[in-house]
Each structure stands twice: as structure tokens, then as C-alpha cells.
Amino acid sequence: MADGSMCTITIHPADRPVDVMRAWAALPDGVGFAEAFGDVEVTLVFRPVGELMPVRESAGRSPVLG
Numbered sequence: 730m731a732d733g734s735m736c737t738i739t740i741h742p743a744d745r746p747v748d749v750m751r752a753w754a755a756l757p758d759g760v761g762f763a764e765a766f767g768d769v770e771v772t773l774v775f776r777p778v779g780e781l782m783p784v785r786e787s788a789g790r791s792p793v794l795g
Contacts (some may be wrong), residue, residue, distance in 0.1 A: 736760055736775040739767075 738752045760775040 734777075735763070737772050738775070739770060739772045741770050 736756055738749070738756070740749055740752075756775055759778055761778045761781050763774045763776040763781060765774065766772045
């Protein structure tokens with residue numbers, strides 16, 4: 730992932746939880762959740778952790794990286 734590429738997982742309405750977990754487990758090390766697109770069919774986008782911006786602290790909670 731040193732080239733700055735992103736990874737995606739698309740979740741379809743017919744996908745079973747085990748299908749989603751297999752796709753998630755196949756993601757390379759060093760990526761974190763960046764954003765999501767869709768409503769019925771959802772695409773999750775993952776980027777290298779170094780490219781993610783920390784979530785601002787809110788209500789006394791610590792920032793969490795995707």
C-alpha cells in the first residue's frame with residue numbers, strides 16, 4: 730500500500746455476514762476505513778492508515794482512526 734492506492738468492499742443486499750467478514754479479512758494490513766457510498770448496495774473505501782485524518786475529539790472522547 731506504499732503507492733497510496735485504496736481498497737474497496739462492496740456489500741450487496743444478498744450478501745451474508747460471513748461474505749462481508751471474508752471480504753473484510755482479505756483487506757491488506759495497514760488500511761483503515763475512509764468513507765462509504767451508497768444506500769442499498771454500499772461500497773466501503775479503505776485507504777492506507779497514514780492517509781487518514783484523525784476524527785476530531787468530540788464530547789470528551791478520544792479520536793479514533795478508521
